[in-house]
Amino acid sequence: MSRLLFWLALAVLVVFAIRAKIQAARARADRANRFDAAPGAVSPAEGGEAMTSCAHCGLYFPASEAVRADGLDYCCPAHVRLPAP
Ligand SMILES: [Zn+2]
Known part of the structure; x- marks a missing residue:
């Protein structure tokens, strides 16, 4: 059993x-x-997470990590200072 x-x-x-x-x-x-x-x-x-692209180099990255200047998103502070290509 x-x-x-x-x-x-x-x-x-x-x-x-x-x-x-x-x-x-x-x-x-x-x-x-x-x-x-x-x-x-x-x-x-x-x-x-929302993504955005860098206004200088076009790299896509999370919007929360964006460096914003003049209404544009940049991937790093160095690209804020460089002119747009
Ligand atoms: Zn960039």
Whole structure:
């Protein structure tokens, strides 16, 4: 009788493990589909941050790290002083 309970418990564990794997794969596919729907778009809800480009060299970087001068964004203080190309 204890052998039967052992195999029954093992079968239940295997079923739960397979269901958890399937749910994780579906969640991953849903996230990938959402990302494919809007290429380049990063929603702030997913931890994304707005990006901006340097007015001098064109480098893209997080807007929170921008050096702002005369209404323009620069990647570093040195590029603020250099003339626009
Ligand atoms: Zn720059």
